[in-house]
Amino acid sequence: MMMDLNTILAKSISHGGLTLLEHTQQVAETIAVFAQKYAFDFDVELARKGAILHDLGKAHPAFQKKVNGYNYASLAEKGKWDFAHRHELSSLAFLPVFPEEEWDTLIDLVVAHHKSIENDPSERGILDLDQNDREWIENHLYDWENWKDYALEILRRFDIPTREVSITEAEQALNYVVTYCEGKKNGWSPLRGLLKSADHFASAFMRKTQAQLTSLFEVPDLSYYRAPNRQHDLYPLSKICTDDRRRHTLVVAPTGAGKTDFLLKRCTGRIFYTLPFQASINAMFTRIKENVPNKDIRLLHATSKIVAKNKLDEQVLQPLSGSAIKVLTPHQLAAMVFGTSGFESVMLDVQGTDVILDEIHTYSDFSRSMVIEIVKTLLRLNCRVHIGTATMPSVLYNELLEILGGITQVYEVKLEDKVLDSFNRHQVYKIEKVEEVVDILKKAFLENEKVLLVYNTIKKAQEAYIQLQKAFPNIPKMLIHSRFRRGDRVELEKTLTEDFNTKKEACLVIATQVVEVSLDISFDRMITQCAPLDGLIQRFGRVNRIRNEQTVGKYKPVHVIQPSGNVLPYKMEVLQASFEQLPEEGDVLQERSIQEKIDAVYPELDMKEIDIHLIYKEGKYRIKELQNHKKGVLVEALEIESATCILESDRDAYLSSSWEERIPLEIPINYKSLSRHKNKYEQLEVGAYPFVVPQELEEYKEFGLQLVDHDNFL
Structure with a gap:
């Protein structure tokens, strides 16, 4: 009998109203592209099977009641459904449909695409549930006979051979998953990163997914920067050859010497261009967008967000994968160093690309330590690293030169004193x-x-x-x-x-x-x-x-x-x-004196200890596969606590908007500045979980955000 799949939703009406079949199609299309384009040897067909399997558990009635905003008739009825349900675990009950030799790969793809398998803050990873909830398997298979056929019908729509799966087989499959996860060793899981990145991409673009896939993973066309008319005596770096065969670059030159062109000309593949501040990111994005014809050039900033219920939910905002050029801050790459949620996706996206670290001198203390660890990670991922700065303490320069492999691996560029004098x-x-x-x-x-x-x-x-x-x-x-x-x-x-x-x-x-x-x-x-x-x-x-x-x-x-x-x-x-x-x-x-002055201010590196938070140290990983560090690690390590606010006048628009439409309404703010006010403000549980500030719009337009109190008429 043909099942009516239009009644089974993957997203609520307020989040697009996608059916489970639609979402599965979008993720399957995406993962096929990602599996081929990433610099990693994935089995494309098996990856596609993982995408088809990953959300089948959303057909479970507990999820459908939630996504449809079901109103329970009584407390007794509500209590019957009051259990922790992880749809990805219900999905794995359908493993028996697939050949047993494929199970381990499918588990790696699916089991942790939302939650770490263990030590999840909400204690809803599979090993957390297995330890703390004796009835978790029963709950995840609840009402099995009434919903499994929807999942099996979706499998058939993708030409996956199906058969009846008894509840006993489903229980055995979930017990196998537990045993498999308990045996995980230290390392990172490319398969988890693959499914997560495909799922994030498809969830972001939904019905526009297929159109967006056509422009992914392009090598940017940098011919504008390499044109002969870009050379001029006033910009001395424009006259220096960039064809040196050494993989990495260190260039120190004053503002206006042509660093941007030089760094871009050193790139041969997809590019991650990092800068320290939002204003500089916006400006660089605009410049590149005007001069590079590729469609997929992206902008990313905002480092972390605060989650509801006063918990720090440090998630580096995960950049969607596959852009030709992405302009961002190093904090968006920090997940690779600290193992926070989504770090595997970031590693896959960055692997084998050109990474520009511009204005690297602006980082200090914890952030500088982070950037150095990012450089080490980029080298393990076979990236070409290009570092540009107007000023850099010699101790930092020498350390980076050594990390990058010394003069045999690094193309060093500095201007002569007589050229520097023209920049006075x-x-x-x-x-x-x-x-x-x-x-x-x-x-x-x-x-x-x-x-x-x-x-x-x-x-x-x-x-x-x-x-x-x-x-x-x-x-x-x-x-x-x-x-x-x-x-x-x-x-x-x-x-x-x-x-x-x-x-x-x-x-x-x-x-x-x-x-x-x-x-x-x-x-x-x-x-x-x-x-x-x-x-x-x-x-x-x-x-x-x-x-x-x-x-x-x-x-x-x-x-x-x-x-x-x-x-x-x-x-x-x-x-x-x-x-x-x-x-x-x-x-x-005097420009020629600046290096000496910088070294006088910074005779030694003021490095901060972040080793305790690193997932890779002394040549080996210190984190188990399919796990990530608890949210908050990056905030703790870097002492950055960033929140998001919106104006009260934007509240309704924020609630009803897509993620793309919400971003322009958001106001970033240091959490310490907000902390004494936060209990006075409503915090929304959508998007970046913004705090709603009741500032008058006209006052905001003149001064920017000010943390004002609600009017009190008592």
């Missing part, structure tokens, strides 16, 4: 008191200058914006920092680069570190709080940035405020050492 462009002035800022601005505006004012914290930037609105009401000004909706950040960056950056009259931009890296802007003057020297040099690069025959040899002023009081997020000793290394009274900062 800043006169440095030290400010002892913050009160001097207003007088400097008055003079600058009289001279019709564009001024960039940079603070180290969002709060200080917001306070300065309020103060300077009153002091200079007729001067065009804007405020930009990280605490705006992602969609608004893109528009703000566009306003900054296309409007304020091109103004011919006096204007003021007040910003935080978001302007440090890769934003293509050039102002006449900067006033900045003191930051670590490498970060300051990056900030300076937003002044007098335009490089042409008329600007070379010309200087513009930067003013640095002496560090005092609370200097978070930085360390006072680093700021004091940095401040001491700066010229003063308008002396020119």
Whole structure:
């Protein structure tokens, strides 16, 4: 008898209303492409069988009641279904349909595609359930005779030979799965990564999956960057040959020397391009998108999210696999190092590609330790690694050179002193008191200058914006920092680069570190709080940035405020050492002297111990196959706690939108900043689990997110 499969859903109506048959078709199509394209020797047909099997357990009535929002008639009825149901485990009850020699591979594909087999935080991995719930097999086969035929019919739709499977056979299959999982050794499972990545991709695009598959895994067309007209004496790296046969690259050169072109020209395959900040990622994505004709060029940022019920659910947002170029932060690759959820998918996607680590000097403490471990992992995955920086302590440079294999494996590029001299462009002035800022601005505006004012914290930037609105009401000004909706950040960056950056009259931009890296802007003057020297040099690069025959040899002023009081997020000793290394009274900062100054500030690496969290150490894995570390490991290791907020006015739109439509509404925020407010705010249990902040929209548009309380009428 033909079963009506339109009644069996894989996704709720609010999440697209896909039937189980539709979703299975989408995952099967995806996994066939991924299994062929990954740099790994997969059995494509067996992988496809795993995709067909992976969600059959969603036909179980417990899942169907949940996905359909079933309202129980009584507490007794609800209690009958009140058990932990993992649909992927019910799926494995259909193993008897397949030849026994295929079982182990199918288990690897299916059993952990949502949960670690053991030590899952919700205690719903198969070994957790086997230890803690004596009735788990009975529950996962509950009402077997009334739902198994739907699953068998789906198998037949994919031309899988079927037969009746008795409940006894199903029980025996699940017991076999337990025994198999108990015997797992240390290592990582490419098969788990394959199914997870295919499932994530198909779930993201749903009915658009097939159309998206056609452009996956393309080698990017970089002919724009290799064209002869991209060479110019003003950009010295453009004149240096990139055809050196050594696999890896280390290039140190000032902002404006042509690092981006050089690094891209060193690539021969698919590319992961990492940068430290959202603003720099957005700018780089736009530049590459304009010049590379491949369809599948992706942008990814936001490192972690907070889950409902006050638990840190550190999941590096899993990048969908197969892009020609992906622009992201290293934190999106950190799953490979710490073994957090989805790390196998990331490893498969990255394996054998070109990875660019740009502006690597900006990472400090835990993040620097993480980046070094990422480099080691990339080498194990046969990647070509290309590192670019404007400034880097010699101790860090030498360590990276050694990790990459030394001079026989690394193409080193540095500019000669006489070339560096042509990049001298800043006169440095030290400010002892913050009160001097207003007088400097008055003079600058009289001279019709564009001024960039940079603070180290969002709060200080917001306070300065309020103060300077009153002091200079007729001067065009804007405020930009990280605490705006992602969609608004893109528009703000566009306003900054296309409007304020091109103004011919006096204007003021007040910003935080978001302007440090890769934003293509050039102002006449900067006033900045003191930051670590490498970060300051990056900030300076937003002044007098335009490089042409008329600007070379010309200087513009930067003013640095002496560090005092609370200097978070930085360390006072680093700021004091940095401040001491700066010229003063308008002396020119010499590019040829920067390496010596950087080494004076950082005589040794300030590395943080993250070994306890690493999944690979001393030549072997320290994690079992089909397992991942508990969520929260990355946050703990790197001391990064990132949450997401939305405005109350966006709440309904967020709930009803797709994942793509939700992203522009999200506002990233450091969890420590949110922690004392979080119990006051509703937290949604969809998307990035955002906290809902009741800030007035008009106030938000002017200042960005502010953590305000609900009105209290009592």
